[in-house]
Amino acid sequence: MQEITGLFKIAEILRGILGHFLPDPQLVDICMSLINIGAIFTIISLTAVVLVYTERKVSAFMQRRSGPNRVGPGGTLQSVADMIKLMAKEDIMPAGADKWMWILAPILLFIPAAAVFVVFPFDNKAIFADLNIGIFYFIAMSSQSVLPFLMAGWASNNKYSLVGGMRTVAQMLSYEVPMVLSILGIVMLAGSMRMSTIVAAQQHTWFIVLQPIAFVVYVITATAEINRAPFDLVEGESEIVAGPFTEYTGMRWALFFLAEYANLLAVSVIATTLFLGGWNGPWLPGWVWFFLKVGGMIFLFMWFRWTFPRLRIDQLMSFGWKVLLPLALLNIIVTGIGMYIYEFFS
Template identity: 60%
Template structure:
């Protein structure tokens, strides 16, 4: 499929050879956008179904089993139901802030896929600052959640959004520091270069602590249990999403599962060798690793209880942050010792 991907891209660029550069850029960008959107929608449909089945199995239930064989089309039925729901804007809400929040949260959820290498040569935009781009774009999600809570004119929504700001801003720091060790080893911010550097050894073997920190911090960043305080049902109903209905609520839900896939894809890119693997096509290896990561996120969600907000923040500042800084120090010392022993220079 990587040959089809690169061949199709080259064919379309050949057709647009006589067009202005801006027209070629826009056309290729739109084609990549359509492909990414299709990938996101298909993943959301069936990851929701898969998660409901996994949770049902862990709780000794059946899960979805009515619509389609073994409930396979339940997510489609839910999507149709959301499309038919009335679009309500609460009285006293800040109208434009309330309307824009679900749109703004969905945009970065799509943009982060631009630098994900789905296979050898299968990367929409191979930026030389790809990792920095991912972190910068993903961080804007906090703004949208805060807008949703503030614009709804609801105390539960506002409380949930304030929790989100505290949680996501705090955990962005160890998340970034955990990635720095990988960048130091690869000597590049380019995602394709990081994958290429793991041809002989995956970085999870060289950076096990960084991988653990990344996994915990990413779980908090995408608001999944046990760090789902943003929408703790028993405390604040649905948090910043409380007043949303119909497709606006669906956009929040879609963004949540899109973020789950993207942080799993980044973990595979940084720590699990990306597309590298024997026998199978590179894109298939990449997807297998991504879905294994997604399953682990789901398993953690349905295994561990939600923790308190003060414990959540205390764990970040007192445990994860010092460990991430220590990992950077140890990595730097290790690189220097390796250079001294193998290259004969300090």
């Protein structure tokens, strides 16, 4: 068990207060679960607001313009104003939509995007759930986002939405395989799927040094998995409007939006944990190093978006199966040979 600090101490204090008023331990557990869900939703929402503002400033910097500069000092409240405007919009359902499937799609997309955060080691003393199958849990949760996209595309009764949903299935299934194989090389080196063990194994040498091919494959496949440029064919505006999101408005569309930035944060956290040593670093506290590395990865993904042109669907599929998959398999073979040679001579 990891020592609880900071927010974890606050959670224990709240549990003690609830235990004083609620004699049944099961009621306390239910209340704490609801509080935790609300806390995760709030944190992801606030993070999305910050990331949207950051991305606007990054894109403005790359395009030699100022970006948001009207609402709040330096435009810092522009994302808040956009969020308020979005919440005030009318919730419109298409006349021919499959009602319950259309309603459930954004909810089912957001749940796994938020659920993956419970296994992330933000510090050696700050882990919600240090599962011994943490990597498997992340892969399982991240793969659940395929179905909600297809549900949204089918239920909207819109040809653009349906094409976008079908593209999502093809793209995510194609890039899920090399991403898992790139992570497998890390698991081979660390000898564990526990996140904290993988970070501890990088105290002296980060795995990006030992697994450069895996890192490149992971970054490319993660970009495709979260549907960001140059792999944003799911919502290619010039071809299929907004893809599966075309018929969504208001808070339902906002859930898709929140899930996108939650996934951006999640893949950046995983890259930091698996390849960049997690919280390991000199002088500064571990959590500071962790968030600095995560911020660097987020900037990298934003840089990709505003630098590379969108691929065609045939180019995207060919690149995944003909380039990334062989590279990932080659990396596993090289890793296995390297481990055998190291053990033989040591």
